[in-house]
Every structure is written in structure tokens, then in C-alpha cells.
């Protein structure tokens with residue numbers, strides 16, 4: 001019987017390398033979670049997701065409750081069976097997606113009423129309903145139902161929103177059904193206000209969760225304010241608890257956040273970029289629609305073992321995107337996710353080898369050389 005926990009392996013300043021033990025297997029941290037919003041990592045098969053080195057994927061309550069419906073997924077054996085992903089799955093709670101996706105939404109102290117962006121039908125999410133839906137999906141890691149306020153916002157607006165999310169966290173914890181190897185994460189809010197962030201950490205650790213997410217960021221505040229908020233918040237999270245920074249980020253964001261003690265990440269950038277011809281590489285990004293790639297026989301990256309880099313040229317990818325061929329997004333999504341996983345593995349190895357500071361300098365120097 002597995003106990004859900006984060007096990008430390010090595011440290012470099014605030015940065016940490018370890019293992020996340022779950023009911024659906026152990027995952028090395030720091031880890032990047034490909035976003036599988038509607039039960040699929042867009043343009044990927046689960047075998048290709050696994051081939052990139054991903055250990056844990058993210059699903060969304062909001063999308064899956066609207067289509068195909070949480071009860072249908074439960075009846076079909078849960079999300080692991082439905083999408084044939086045997087590894088751990090973290091599901092977001094729906095609050096963020098409602099605020100950013102659902103038109104005509106109405107927020108009150110008890111939850112959110114909204115219309116589906118698919119067919120306009122009316123739906124309601126509360127802390128209890130969100131937790132129940134994630135249980136129906138059989139999520140390995142369940143996220144608390146919260147509100148992620150748009151930034152910038154006045155401190156009193158941030159405070160009111162955070163305190164409502166803390167009341168919702170209490171209700172989520174009550175609704176959560178504990179199972180060996182499963183977890184529920186509290187989501188720290190408080191905008192970019194250090195005192196409000198500290199109040200939120202106190203509230204959540206007072207309730208007690210298996211892990212803690214830093215929410216309310218990557219909403220336009222910029223990297224400097226995001227890092228300053230991490231500096232003020234991460235050290236307050238119990239050392240033994242896994243830390244998850246929601247919605248982040250670029251490779252440079254990931255490096256700076258691992259440096260500050262974050263263990264888990266999710267972001268749509270590598271998959272969204274894969275569909276829009278933007279390739280992530282060790283030396284910055286490439287726009288493969290650009291004519292300069294039309295006759296370039298080199299792979300996207302010489303350091304990459306993905307299907308695009310092992311079998312094809314930049315010229316071929318350029319052609320596929322110019323011709324609007326489906327294979328373009330498939331190959332480039334695979335490459336971008338492989339790059340993100342290689343980046344995480346490289347940072348983890350450097351922490352374990354006691355060479356993290358030098359590795360960070362090397363990464364930053366490479367990214368600055370966008371000459372290929």
C-alpha cells in the first residue's frame with residue numbers, strides 16, 4: 001500500500017531533487033506536467049507522452065465535467081482507464097478555467113454559476129462539487145476549488161478573494177475522500193502581497209494538505225514579481241511537502257522557480273507552441289514557419305532524441321507547417337515536450353551532482369545564443 005509523500009534526494013540552496021510517491025507510481029522531481037485538458041495531451045498519443053519522459057499529466061475538471069461528463073468517466077473506470085495513462089494524474093479544480101473560459105459566469109460566496117463555452121448550458125461549481133468530480137475522475141492529486149484573481153488588483157480585493165478561497169479550501173478538505181497514495185493540494189493565494197501570502201499559507205497548513213500549490217501567479221504580473229512572490233512564499237511551506245507552481249512556464253521561469261524550491265509545474269506553452277510552429281531549443285525558440293528554415297537539413301536540436309529530431313529536418317517541419325499538415329503539430333509538440341522533460345532531467349541531475357549553480361549559468365548562457 002503506497003503512502004503519498006515527497007522524498008528528498010538532494011538539495012542545492014533552495015532547489016530540491018526528490019521523488020513523489022503516489023498510488024499510480026513514483027515520479028522524480030522537479031517535474032513538468034504536460035497539460036491533458038480534456039483527457040488528451042493535444043496532438044500526442046499517451047505512448048509519445050511517455051516517450052518524452054513525462055511522469056505525471058494534468059487534467060481539467062472544467063472541461064471533463066462539460067464533456068464527456070464526470071459520471072460517464074467514472075462509469076468507464078476513471079480517467080486513467082479512459083485515457084490509458086497508468087501514471088499519476090493531477091486534476092485542476094475548475095475555478096481558474098471558469099474565470100478564463102466560461103462566458104456569463106456568476107461568482108458568489110458559495111461557488112460559481114456559469115454557462116458552458118461548448119453549448120451554453122448552465123452549470124455550477126462549488127468546493128464540494130469540484131472535489132466530487134475529481135473523485136469521479138479518480139484523480140491521483142485533487143486540487144482545491146479556488147478563485148484566481150486577475151492581477152493587478154488592490155490589496156483589499158486580493159485579501160477578500162484569498163479569504164474566500166481559504167474558506168473553500170476548508171470545505172474541499174471536508175469533502176475529500178482520503179485513499180492511500182492519493183493527495184489533495186491546497187492552493188496558496190494572496191496575489192503579490194507577502195503578508196497575504198503568509199496568511200494563506202498559515203490557513204492552508206492549519207487545515208493540512210498532502211501538498212501545496214502556489215496559485216494566483218502567471219496571470220500577467222511578470223517574472224520579477226512572480227519570483228519575488230515565490231521568495232516570500234515558498235520558504236513558509238513545510239519542507240517535507242511538495243510544492244506546485246500553477247501555470248508556469250517558460251524554460252527561464254522553470255529554472256528560476258526550481259532555484260526557489262518549487263517541485264512541480266504545468267504549462268500549456270510547449271504544447272500550444274507545438275501547434276503554432278514554435279520550437280523550444282537549448283538556444284531559445286525557433287519559428288519554423290520562417291522561410292530561413294526551408295532548406296535547412298539539420299534537426300531542430302542535435303541534443304534531442306524525439307521523433308522530429310531523430311528522423312526529420314527543420315526543412316521538413318517547415319514544409320509541414322506551410323502545408324498545414326497534421327503531422328507538423330504532432331512532431332513539434334513531441335519535440336517541445338521532450339525539450340521540457342530534458343530540461344527538468346538536466347536540472348535534477350545537476351542538483352544531485354552538486355553542480356546546480358554552474359548548470360543554471362550554462363542554461364542561461366545557451367538561451368542567450370539564439371544563433372542557430
Ligand SMILES: CNc1nc2cc3c(=O)[nH]c(N)nc3c(CCO)c2[nH]1
Pocket residue numbers: 092093094095096143144146147148187214215216217218219246247248266267
Ligand atoms: C497560465 N497561468 C496560470 N495561473 C494559474 C493560477 C491558478 C490558480 O490560482 N488556481 C488554479 N486552480 N489553477 C490555476 C491555473 C491553472 C493551472 O494550469 C493557472 N494557470
Ligand SMILES: [Zn+2]
Pocket residue numbers: 300301304305306307308309310334335336338
Ligand atoms: Zn526534438
